[in-house]
Amino acid sequence: MGNENNKARKRNFHQARWNEPIIMEMGTKGERGILIPAVEAEVRAITGEIESLIPKGLRRKKAPALPEMSQMQVLRHYLRLSQETMGADFNIDIGLGTCTMKYNPKIHEVFVRSHKMTDLHPYQDESTVQGILEVLYKMGEFCKEISGLDTFTFQPTAGTQAIYSNASVVRAYHEDNGEGEERDEIITTIFSHPGNPAAASTAGYRVITLMPDESGLPDFEALEAIVSNRTAALIITNPEDTGIFNPRIKEFTDLVHSVGGLCIYDQANLNGVFGITRAKEGGFDMCHFNLHKTFSSPHGSQGPGAGAQGVTKKLSKYLPTPTIEFDGEKYYFQYNRPDSIGKLRKFYGVPPVVLRAYAYVMSLGAAGLKEVAEISILNNNYMLERMLKEIPGISMPMAEGVRRLEQARLSWEKLKEDTGVGTDDIDRRIVDYGFQSYFTSHHPQIISEPFTPEPVETYSKADIDEYVEAFKEIANEAYSTPEVVKTAPHNAALSTIADPEGLVNYEKFACTWRGFKKYIQP
Structure with missing residues (x-):
């Protein structure tokens, strides 16, 4: 009965997909989002020319090449990008093990x-x-x-x-x-x-x-x-x-x-x-x-x-x-x-x-902080109990029978041997269920096909159940229709990585638009 409820609770997810240009490639010369009023004569008489306030060595030789756009164009651009973004507050972020991704109270932002x-x-x-x-x-x-x-x-x-x-x-x-x-x-x-x-x-x-x-x-x-x-x-x-x-x-x-x-x-x-x-x-x-x-x-x-x-x-x-x-x-x-x-x-x-x-710390106090740990441990062991009993192809290597605390290094090795579907494939497929890519585990990968979920104290039993059901379904897909998993994601804003080497080769890594332009226009 519980499993039926979990399946009914799963989201029918499909992320927005926009063919959105980079903002540096947008705009029309002369277009403005805001018109700044001219400096009043009285003010100019006191301050002089604005250029005189900047040391000569710091003045630009020419204006920066910024996109010229109206307010509406800027708003539309960033709203579209936000629709293509899967952030921590948008989904159940259990999968970022070793990173302790939890809900951040919004009162803190105030x-x-x-x-x-x-x-x-x-x-x-x-x-x-x-x-x-x-x-x-x-x-x-x-x-x-x-x-x-x-x-x-x-x-x-x-x-x-x-x-x-x-x-x-x-x-x-x-x-x-x-x-x-x-x-x-x-x-x-x-x-x-x-x-x-x-x-x-x-x-x-x-x-x-x-x-x-x-x-x-x-x-x-x-x-x-x-x-x-x-x-x-x-x-x-x-x-x-x-x-x-x-x-x-x-x-x-x-x-x-x-x-x-x-x-x-x-x-x-x-x-x-x-x-x-x-x-x-x-x-x-x-x-x-x-x-x-x-x-x-x-x-x-x-x-x-x-x-x-x-x-x-x-x-x-x-x-x-x-x-x-x-x-x-x-x-x-x-x-x-x-x-x-x-x-x-x-x-x-x-x-x-x-x-x-x-x-x-002030809101939780000493007792509340200890409860954070207790609930984190409870959540993790409940999740592991369900995963290890109900999901085919997953295992928890090392120290058999020993309880884990707040997370566990799991393995999809058996699933890979049985179906050819590995942790990277599942990492992409989970996006189709509305979850963030689950961070397979950092290197070195001593455990084969690793997966390290961490269900911290801010996730509910319902969240954990939904999370487990998604992985259960993906594992079943791997055994029945492995190509569906291997060709994932299907419902995401981006479905392929054009140049995987660009993510690991520092010589191809561009952190800025100008850096990117150097690579494509040496």
């Missing part, structure tokens, strides 16, 4: 779009920005309680930058102790986020990667074999991207500490352990949170985010400059930090993201 936020300028005197400094400071206090660590900064723009900052703190610490050159290795694990080895390597370290043992957890005996006086740090997630929690994590950190190394906890995947476990009790010296995911600020996608970086007291002096302090009367930036690793970016982080996260 806060960050208020003139009290948008009119702020980073060059304002501290006495005029006490409100936002207080929010930043108090959010740091919340993060200290959530992690058990002693000091936080929000200067990193995103999680990977926070990892890099922590790796830089590791270097500063060992250099202070006279071991900077000797300790040149950082250990991480294959199922930690790829940002961990990338950041460590960028910081100049040799990276050693632990593989899992038969339990699906990082191999402790392998760690025993590789730690040495060259070990600078361990960077690890727990649970890893498999969703398996490591109950021996304190043994890992104790072992690394025994040879003089530091321990960094990548807590981008915090959603399943909010209020349940902390970095401090795990024996970690450092951690980071992604405020633009776990704390319900919109996912940055290489854009605005906040990697909250935390450290223990002995490492606080190395944090990026400035930190935000409170002397009992006023909040202020502390620049006098001779041992700091320096600045990671201009100004101080992304305050609107921190403000959203602050509102999120």
